Amino acid sequence: MMSSCSNIKPPQSNIDLNYLGTQKTQWRDTINRDFTKKDQKDTVILFGGMTILQDRLVMAALEAKKEKYVALPNPDFESFRTGKAYGNRGQCNPTYFTVGNLVKYLQNIQKETGMSSEEIVQKYAYVTANGCGPCRFGMYITEYRKALTDAGFEGFRVFSFEHNKITNEDGSESELNLSPALYITPIKAVLIGDIINILSHKIRPYEVEKGATDKAIEKCYDIVSDALKNNKNLLFALWKCRKELAKVKLDRLQIKPKVMIVGEFWAAMTEGDGNYNLHRFLEAEGAESIPQPIINRLMLSIWESTYFFNKELDIEDEAKTNYFDFSSTKRRIITKLLEVTIKSYFTLYAKTIGLHDYTLPDIEALSKLSRVYFPLDAEGGEGHMEVAHLLESIHHNIAHLVISVKPFGCMPSSAVSDGIQSLVTSHYPSANFLSIETSGEGAANFYSRVQMALFKAKQSAKEEFEALETPEHIPEKVHNYLYQPKNEKAGTAAQLLYSLNM
Template identity: 50%
Template sequence: MSNQTKTPEQNDDQLKEKKHWYDRVYRHFSKKEKQTTTILFGGLTMTHDTLIEAALRGLGYKIKALNCPDLTSLQLGREFGNRGQCNPTYFTVGNLIKYLKQLQTEGKTKEEIIKNYVFVTTGSCGPCRFGTYVTEYRKALRDAGFEGFRVLLFQQQGGLKQATGADNALELNTTFFVTVLKSVFISDILNIIGYRIRPYEIERGATNQALKRCKDKLYDAFLNKKSLIPVLLSCKKEFQNIKVDWTKIKPKVSVIGEFWAMTTEGDGNYKLQQFLESEGAEVEVQPVTAWILFLIWEGRFDTNRRINLKQYDRGKFGLEGKKPRQKIFQLSLADRSVRVLFQLYAKLLGLHYYELPNMDELAKYAHKYYDNHIRGGEGHMEVGKLLLNVVKKKANMTISVKPFGCMPSSGVSDGVQSYITEKFPEAIFLPIETTGDGAVNIYSRVQMMLFKAKQAAQKEYEEAIVANKKEQYDLNEQTATKHNFKHVVACSAANVIYDH
């Protein structure tokens, strides 16, 4: 019977029988399951994922870092996900589904996989859609045949909660956070050293081989809870044995943008870091530690703004019933502790003349063009990074990479940054939106801008020769094994001249 022939009473009864959709709450990840359940995660650089896996395994967790997402992951994400999602979501859930299907081919049943595995991912806030996609993950997992698979969500502002329930087996105590932070700091430093040395290595592949040996040593140290200091000093010697040719004039390219897109090293950003190196550039990557410092800065900034109110507000992040000055002190102490520990590990690994970004300075430079109160994604950091790269000659070229349609990052890079490049015409800036397709077009755009960056680096090198009254620069044995020079300009070859 069609609706046209039904009586009003029958239509009312049909509407009453319909049930609204609700997000089903699956069983919890309880503490008793800790020894039998494997935690899956991924999304940072491969170095981070490897060392975080080792750190948490050392704490007694069964944990597995997924491989870097590839185009197969993207295809699976698109197949089982809804339309209109951002790239990180497609790659992330597709990579998870790919691994679960691999477990099936190895003989595990769907029931065993759902019972014995969980997935940890990050959330976000503000206009960033990535933080709202946990439900989309479950939809994709259900359509792929894994309904009931559990997802744990780590919010950037609030900690860990189970997206499918409140209980979880992760013990978020001081030991947990300190251990994870140590692995993050060391991973950042290894990446910075690798990207700094690799473009200038005399023996091709020497840097990657040294990095692999160092990661193996550090994995064992974290897994077996050994002292890190002897291992870090051993890794320092590995890097010191790499001979480099600093007479190669290469532009320094800073990769900024949306967190996931600028951090991943695979098809999610067209393997941008590798491509830039193959085209003769030195890549400056953004450390995950900078994001931690940004979150600490947000807490200090917001508390300082609220502390002068006539009456403390009662909101979720309000100050009523709290001790705001004590909170500011604790956050300042946390900032200082992060920086001290990072620099300690940096020195032990042989990284010198590297400073973590000053968040107050970033905010000050950016505020004129992008209000510090606006949140979501990288916030004002993208603007501040570009400005400092130009004003302080930290990079010859800046690339902002983000998923297609990323609201926080696209609004910044395609809007505010275009105004900044008008104010600072010497800035070489390129915004890139990633879709997983059209790599040739992206590479072509990068090559065109990279030509300008190479000219800028050549100019810096020539100015360094004139300033130091040198007609040419000869590589000697001492310089060939030195990997740290004081910063004067962006081009490393020019900095070598200034340092001699």
């Protein structure tokens, strides 16, 4: 899903530094041994970083394949403190949380089992995404190794994955199993997790009985994970989930502002201390949030792959004429098939469980929308998508507030996107936009700024609703989550009222 920086080699020599007469040695980034198929039989592969539900569903999918994969717990402030203790001071917020989460997990194993560091290094490995561009995301693997070494787990194996392979730490292809039979089912689990998460944010703000939605979601997890583990029909499982979600009693005519959450992928997506529990906080403050699912990031990766590949071909075309490149055509076809297949599965699963009004983003259309402001050749972070989502919300009245959340000092998001967003908001003064950073500290200031932006959003939602005529009779269907009218209004209550007046 992400492109790897496998061509970049870490420093292989020590550099002696002398500060105030004390000789110090720069830390050396060493390469661990390769991973073989024989190693995989005896190794537990750790992973994580998605939403809580998706990590659990992927683990269930891999369990069905008899693979030893374990999802790490959701990162918390203890993970952050652990990452601070063992990581360098130049990291960004997600690194502190994710790196610290892995170190904390290994330390807990050591405490609970009495295993030595050497035994843990031998028995466990970790697989994660990696990337390039003007972002510290490209340094994650190095940060993991340094923190693990300083924590006493020197030699711990860390792998990064690309579109179709997993690489060793020196960039060579690993023998870690990533055959189509292995990763197709986990991808389905991720798509289903996206859909259930989207529905949970649509349903929970309007529940009559507090906690009813979470209980229904947990039942859905049990149903889907059982289907994944035992190779049962996923469509039938999702239909059963549909019935569970329909049992949640709702009052959907409550006036609540809609808040679109964009920004740096991990900071916007995570469901915990990494973004101060932003989604739950918004709901507690009387709002409905619109999350950014993983499939959106996947669609962006596919679009970027096609976009930059086409630019390479344009350069080659200047030097060649009247030729047919079979490999280029093959790549285009495969990429398009991948995009169509993923969208088809998502749509099928969404319709089955009852998510009727959700439209997957058209990245090409969004790129055309944002190219006036954002140079599409600029890589790193979420590319043009942060700007595009704000413009989309303005032009199509999708949300009353757009929050861009990112790690403290995130260069692609803070330095690039936020600078451009200031121009966008100057052209559209009515836009309600908030850019906010997370650092693992300063929650009070974070919440205060969100509350101030929410005040304006609540006023907009109220005015939108009160401008509509309320019919004498309100049909019961409006309180069923399966009734999802799509129209020019932003708020759920206003959408429902508007549909009744049509």
